[in-house]
Amino acid sequence: METKQHSGTRGAAAAPRTSLIHAAGVTKTFGGVKAVSGIDLDVHEGEVVGIMGPNGAGKSTFLSLLAGAQRPTSGELVVAGRSMRSADRAAMARLGVGLAHQIPKPFRRLTVRENVRVAAQTAPRARRRDLVEKALEMSGMAAKADNPAGELGLLEMKRLELARVLALDPKLVLLDEVAAGLNTRDLDELIALVALIRDEGRTLVIVEHVQEVFHQLAERIVVLEWGQKLTEGSPAEVAADPRVVEIYLGESSAADGPARRAPRPAGGPARLTATGLTAGYGQATVLHDVDLELHAGQVLAVLGANGAGKSTLAKSLAGMIPIRSGTVSLDGAPIDQLSSFQRVRKGLALVPEGRRLFADLTVRENLELGVGARSTHQSLDRIHELFPKLTELSGRAAGALSGGEQQMVAIGRALASEPKVIVFDELSLGLAPVVVDRLLEAVDEIAAWGTAVVLIEQNVHRALALADEALVLRQGRVVFRGDPAAFSDEALRLAYLGTDL
Amino acid sequence: MQLIIDGLLTGGLYAATALGLSLVFGTLRMVNLAHGELLMVGAYLTSVLVVALGADPLLLAIPAAIVLGALAYPVQRFVLTPIMARNADAPVTATFGISVAVQSVLLLLFTSNPRSLPAPYATASVEVFGVTVRVALLIATAIGVALVIGLHLLLTRTGFGNRVRAAAGDSVAAGLVGIDVNRTFAMVFAIAAAVAAIGGSLIAVTYSVSPSGGTSWLVIAFTVVVIGGLGSIRGTLAGALILGVVQTVGVAFVGAQYRDIIVFGLLVVILLIRPQGLFTKAQRV
DSSP states (O other): OHHHHHHHHHHOOSSOOOOOEEEEEEEEEEEEEEEEEEEEEEETTTOEEEEETTSSHHHHHHHHHHHHHHOSSSEEEETEEEEETTOHHHHHHTEEEEEOSOOOOOTTTTTTHHHHHHHHHGSSSHHHHHHHHHHHHHOGGGGGTTTTTOOOOOHHHHHHHHHHHTOOOOOOEEESSSTTTHHHHHHHHHHHHHHHHHHOOOEEEESSHHHHHHHHHEEEEEEETEEEEEEEEEHHHHHHOHHHHHHHHHHSTTTOOOOOOOOOOOOSEEEEEEEEEEEOOOOOOEEEEEEEETTTEEEEEEEETTTTSSHHHHHHHHSSSSSEEEEETTTEOOOOOHHHHEEEEHEEEOTTTTOOOOOSSSHHHHHHHSSSTTTTTTHHHHHHHHHHHHHHHTTSSSGOOOOOHHHHHHHHHHHOOOSSSEESSSSSTTOOHHHHHHHHHHHHHHHTOOOEEEEEOOOOOHHHHEEEEEEETTTEEEEEEEOGGGHHHHHHHHHHHHOOO | OHHHHHHHHHHHHHHHHHHHHHHHHHHHHHHHHHHHHHHHHHHHHHHHHHHOOOOOHHHHHHHHHHHHHHHHHHHHHIIIHHHHHHHHHHHHHHHHHHHHHHHHHHHHHOOOOOOOOOOOSOEEOOOETTTEEEEEHHHHHHHHHHHHHHHHHHHHHHHHHHHHHHHOOOOOEEEEEEHHHHHHHHHHHHHHHHHHHHHHHHHHSSSOOOTTTTHHHHHHHHHHHHHHTOOOHHHHHHHHOOOHHHHHHHHHHHGGGGGHHHHHHHHHHHHHOOOOSSSSSSOOO
């Protein structure tokens, strides 16, 4: 909290600040899609502005426009005094605009110092050496300056990425989800480093999913949705804005939302058990020590903000990624060493995020693929009863269907193996509310068949209404597990937008 | 007219020899540089069977195909797949290594002398529509067309074909519906090898084979596959017919010594103007 005060006093002391970013009606289209649409934004020297919003809101695109990596389709955009109609990245780097990427890609065989030196190419020759050494010092990488970049840990990679930006002696630092994948301790260190950069008087624009970063650093937050600016304000104002809450938690609050269903009996031994489940990608550990237990016919809702580890949980349950430690068992037998097709044959199916249908195959062919070791073609009858529409779509290519229809096929394809446990990863992502209603009804029915359901869902209130148990992830750890009814709106808001928990 | 018919029939043979390459590329996304050797080994297997059993070579190509398929399966399953899992580009190099190794083994076993499969129809000719054609090429074309149709039906009309197309389209999603992708891919490789054995036997009946002869057939197969669209089964037939005609007509005008230049030239031209092949839509990303 001290950091915040600091920025406050500095802001008050400053005379009328010079404008670093002036955006008026900035639009960027890809093909027919408006990734960024009519954004107005002014950022003055010394400010720290956060940009948040759900996946696909246009955050990274907007940042790449500011960095000169892409050019706006229309609208007025001036960064560091230069019109972005003609600027490119090298020109912006010379003007002191540096962009740090979510996934650092240093030259792995060069040393840390050599990497920073490469980044400093645009600086005047006389100052280069000083800038490099200062960037190394500030980023905390001086001690590792002679190590090959390829041997660095994740936090060090992020430090190096920031050092590469600092070597430009930037006026404006653009950070694209630099906190992604860090554990709590590393996150604190990274935030401290960014605070240090800010305290030098540099202007920061931060795109981030990790709310912690905003709460500690940002003076002002811009919320994007569908490429447009939804709102703008202090972190507290934004967190209290019902429209922001709606993006993150779904349209209705618990009070006027769908009625909570009667609890299902938790009969028999556990179907799916996970203990101490830890998983990640490369050097990032995304999921820490997750325990869960699920019985036949029950629904477990898995909730959490973007980047909390929900999809990683789904992938590690289904065998799409190897787990680092812990166990996963189905009906008491360990399955965590099996590959995904073997898990399907044991009775665990996943409806993956983005559906991943076989687009060239027909609906019928997609469904039939699921029929195999565990089931006969009779399983298809049940699927057609669940989604009668699939019968008429039978001969169509799966790639030609609408999103909702595709999701029905994806669910049907997973059900064709008659699984004991079915995992839905982001069931309603990108679908119209009326379609989502139908799909969630289907989930209810599937549970009524006696299938154990893991439901990873953006639409928090609807998921909770359906669930027998809720599990909330935050930065890869379970912060709540239990009766969904006991889980208040307040607790949810904290988990998603949260200050403290 | 004579030239066109000759070209089309040569193309029919080319189709039979290129199918295996096309199938492996279309499903495994792997350029099999040992494809030429698959053709040669298939021909030599048939030749060994002919010597032992004395029956018709094209009849004996069937057991040879089964044997070669059985030999190829473990190569994919236990050699190429593990290599692919570590580095997506490494299998191509591995198939080159296999190609060199197989050539050496063939050289040890059969010497470097070319060998052909004797058959009564190998040198016979018939008159069709007033044009004299070689019976062997006529048979090769019939078999080539039959193999194209057969493989197309296998891939589009059977459960196995659906699994292959699913695994080729998205191997991760295929695993999620319970498909054993590694075994499916090994099976595809085995089928490609079996088809290559028949193609190789057709080469030996029509022309001749030698331990090092695989390389030039690999180039022809590669050109066919590029013209027809990488990985498209039906495109392979079209590509083969086009190459057959262009080559035959070209040789007639500029001389046989330019045969390979015509093949390579066409390959380069197609890659320049239409890299996705003449018969497939541009690749979706």
